[in-house]
Amino acid sequence: MKNREKFMEQFKRLPTIESQLPVEFGNGAMFEEFNGKCNGCHETIEENNFRGIINKIKEEPVSSDNSLKTEEMADLIAYGCCSECHEITPFRYLLSAPEGQLTLSEVTETGIKKHKSKPFDYDNYLRNFL
Numbered sequence: 001m002k003n004r005e006k007f008m009e010q011f012k013r014l015p016t017i018e019s020q021l022p023v024e025f026g027n028g029a030m031f032e033e034f035n036g037k038c039n040g041c042h043e044t045i046e047e048n049n050f051r052g053i054i055n056k057i058k059e060e061p062v063s064s065d066n067s068l069k070t071e072e073m074a075d076l077i078a079y080g081c082c083s084e085c086h087e088i089t090p091f092r093y094l095l096s097a098p099e100g101q102l103t104l105s106e107v108t109e110t111g112i113k114k115h116k117s118k119p120f121d122y123d124n125y126l127r128n129f130l
């Protein structure tokens with residue numbers, strides 16, 4: 001079986017991002033919708049074509065006055081399957097809401113956004129499921 005087929009099998013087993021929204025933070029802030037563009041044809045990927053995992057993380061950083069400050073975060077890993085060109089586009093964001101202000105931080109360590117023209121690396125992404 002080709003890696004693309006293997007990946008697509010795993011992809012179909014992932015829950016939709018839509019089904020995991022909204023993400024509600026302890027301070028009342030809400031992350032309600034996720035969208036993104038296809039790396040292949042740059043069309044907007046339909047909302048129900050995103051699958052992946054949203055993990056809630058609770059961090060307790062120590063602030064400068066040594067009091068504990070709780071900040072909730074969510075780690076969003078999503079794969080968007082384009083209905084136009086069938087390309088898979090990966091997304092990874094850390095969501096947080098310090099002082100009720102919703103913040104999205106793109107996780108760039110994989111360098112994916114810098115290599116838009118490269119074909120999707122199925123080998124690399126299959127590892128995430130093993």
Ligand SMILES: [Zn+2]
Pocket residue numbers: 038039040041042043082083084085086087
């Ligand atoms: Zn596309």
